[in-house]
Amino acid sequence: MGKYEEPSTPDAAADRVEEALKLIEGRWKLVILFQLFGGRVVRFSEFERAIPGISQKMLAQQLRQLERDGLVNRVVYPEVPPRVEYRLTAWGQSLCPALDGLLRWAATREALTDGASGS
Amino acid sequence: MGKYEEPSTPDAAADRVEEALKLIEGRWKLVILFQLFGGRVVRFSEFERAIPGISQKMLAQQLRQLERDGLVNRVVYPEVPPRVEYRLTAWGQSLCPALDGLLRWAATREALTDGASGS
C-alpha cells in the first residue's frame, strides 16, 4: 500500500507539492478542515454559525471541492427540513499531522531566519 | 529555542497554517524553492534558463518575496555585468522535510479515500 517514491527531478517534486496544496488552498478550506479535525461531525448550518463571515455559496463550494477531492464525506438525510452531515475521510483526517509539520516548521522561524545554510 | 505550542482553537490553528502557506504560495515559489533545495546556489539568469515560461518580472517578484519572508538569501556582487546569487537560508532549507510530509500524505490517497474516519 501507498508506497512513497521520491520524485526524481526538482520540478516534478514541485508539481506534486503544488497538486497537494491545491487540495487545501481556497479561502475557507482550512477553516472548514480544522472544524472537522478530531472526528467531529458538522452540519451545514453549524458551519455557518461556527465560521463568521462565510457565505452559503462559499461554504457549499468549498465543501464540494473537499468532497470531490476525497477529504470530506457528505451524508444527506432525506428529511424535511433537510439535514446534511460532513465529516473527514480517513485520508482527510491523516492530513492533520502533515499540517502539524508545517506549523512546526513555521515555528522555528525566529531561530533560523538570519543564516544562510551551509553548502 | 523554537518551542512549539499547540494552537488552542481550531480557527487559530487554521490561521497559523494559512500564514505558513502564504509564504510558499505563488505561481513560481515552489519551483524556485526546489531549484534551491540541497544547498544549491543559483544566479538570476540560471533561474531563467532552468524554469521555462517564467518571466523576469515574475522571477524577480517571487524571489523578493521569498527573501523578504526569510526563505532565501540574496547576495549581490558589485561587478559589471551584475551578478546576483540566491541560496536558501537555514530556515528555507528546513522547509524541505515539511513539504515531504505533505508529499507523503498525498501519496496515501488511494489507500484511504473511500472510508469515513471513525468517531
Next chain:
DNA sequence: TAGGGGACTCACCCGTGGGTAAGTATGAGG
C-alpha cells in the same frame, strides 16, 4: 558608436477566485 550581457523595473491587460443578494425546494405547523 553600436551592441551585448545581466538583473532588473514599469505600464498595461486579463482571468478567476471570491463577495453579495436573491431565488429554489419541501413539508410541518399556526
Next chain:
DNA sequence: CCTCATACTTACCCACGGGTGAGTCCCCTA
C-alpha cells in the same frame, strides 16, 4: 395560506495575482 427551517443555486460584480512587452543602468568589447 403563510411562514419557517435547511441546504443549497444562480446572477452579477470587483480586486488582484499573474502575463506581456518594453525600458533602464552599467561597463566592456569590437
